[in-house]
Amino acid sequence: MGDSAVDEAAGSGRATGRHGRAALLRLARWFDSADAARADALYAAAFAAWPARHLGGSGDESAPATGSWWNSPPAHAAPPRPVGPLPTEPAADHSAQRAALRDDAESRAHWRRAAAAQVHRALAERTGGDDRIDLTPAAMGVLMELLTAALGSGHPERAPVGAGDLELEIRLHAGPAPDAALTLASPDGELLLEGLWLQVTDYRVTRVPSDDDGPRQEPPE
Structure with a gap:
């Protein structure tokens, strides 16, 4: 590779590296x-013409890294893919998981309804004074x-408020009672509500109970 060949490579517009013509002459x-x-x-x-190192496979004979691909023994290739659509795997059966989730949801709903019934019985009458539930x-x-x-819908210390749960079919009413001190107790702890009264009615009872007429049930639609 003489100077004329190097000049031709350098003048052809191809990149000659950081050192340009001098590097090509030295190379x-x-x-x-060299032999x-x-x-x-x-x-x-x-x-940077290193042999590909990301290829793999099993061959009967080993080929040197510097050997030509033309003279190296052929490697076993993967079998051709079958013509036509591939067979699909059967869908996984999740019926057991669905049944377990359904049973768990029904159990939770049952216990919530039972808990709501207990709340309804315990607070069927309006609280007042030093009550404990x-x-x-x-x-x-x-x-x-x-x-x-x-409590988030208004100011029960000023005017009665309420909130209901249609699924549980109950509604809680709360209102001002300056002399009241209600204790709500459970095995997990106690909650003291001062200055409020509570009463639980059916969900259809939308009017807050008063001292005069008590709870009034709205006629069904």
Whole structure:
């Protein structure tokens, strides 16, 4: 590889590297004085022509990394894919999981209805004075849900408020009672409500009970 060849490569518009023509001349001298094995190694180092290392497979004979692909033994290739659509795997059967989830949901709904019935019985009459209501943890949870919704809808210390649950068919009413101190107790702890009265009615009872007429049930539609 003489100077004329290097000049032709440099003038053809191809990239000549960071050092330009001087680097090509030096590389050409190295190639000119190298034997075949050294020339192969020099070519691989200069142009990053390393053998592919991401290929794999099993062969009967091992081939050297510097060997030509033309002279190397053939490797076993993967069998051709069958023509036509591939067979589909049967869909997984999740009926057992669905049944378990359904049973769990029905069990939860049953216990919530039982807890709501206990809340309804315990607070069927309007509280007042120093009352104490003992509830199971599940019933306390249902009552706390209704109480949180009722207290968030207004100011029960000023005017009666309420919140209901259509699925459980109950409604909680709360209103001002300056001298009242209601204790809600369960095995998990106690909650003291001062200055409020509570009463639980059917869900259809939308009017808050008063001192005069008590709860009034709206006629069904």
